[in-house]
Amino acid sequence: MNSLQDTIYNWLTIKVVCDARPDDSAAFETKELFEEMMVENYGITASDLLIETDEDMYYVHYERDGEKKKTRFPRELIEVMLNQINMEPDKFCNFPEETDS
Numbered sequence: 001m002n003s004l005q006d007t008i009y010n011w012l013t014i015k016v017v018c019d020a021r022p023d024d025s026a027a028f029e030t031k032e033l034f035e036e037m038m039v040e041n042y043g044i045t046a047s048d049l050l051i052e053t054d055e056d057m058y059y060v061h062y063e064r065d066g067e068k069k070k071t072r073f074p075r076e077l078i079e080v081m082l083n084q085i086n087m088e089p090d091k092f093c094n095f096p097e098e099t100d101s
Contacts, residue, residue, distance in 0.1 A: 004042050005071055008060055010034050012051070012073065017082050024094050 002010075011034035017027045038044045042064065050061040058073045085092040 002037070002041075004038075004044075004064070007034055007037050007041065008049070008062075008071060009073055009078075011038065011046070012058060012060060013078050013081050015046075016078055017085065020082055021085070021094070026094070 011031065014027055014031045014034060018024065018031050021027060035046045038046065044062055044064060048062055052059040052061070053075070056075055058075060058078050059070055060072070061068065061070045063069070
C-alpha cells in the first residue's frame, strides 16, 4: 500500500505534466486516479493542497485530521517525467479519446 506521501508525490509528478500538456488525456486520467486515491484513502481532495515552489523544491501544504502538514520534494524528482517527455516527444504522443460512433 502506498503512503500519503507517495500518493502526493505521484499526483504532483503527473499534475506537473498535465499543467504543461493540457491536452494529454492519459496524463489527465492518471492525475484523476491519484486524486481519487487521496480522497478514498486519506480524505484529502486536490483542492485542499497548496503547492509552492522555489528554485530547488516543491512544497505541498495540506490539512489532515485537523492538523496542518507540509511535505516537500526536490524539483528534479517531480519534473523527471515531464523532462523525459520533452526530450523524446515522439515517444509520448497524445492519442485522442475514442468516441462511440
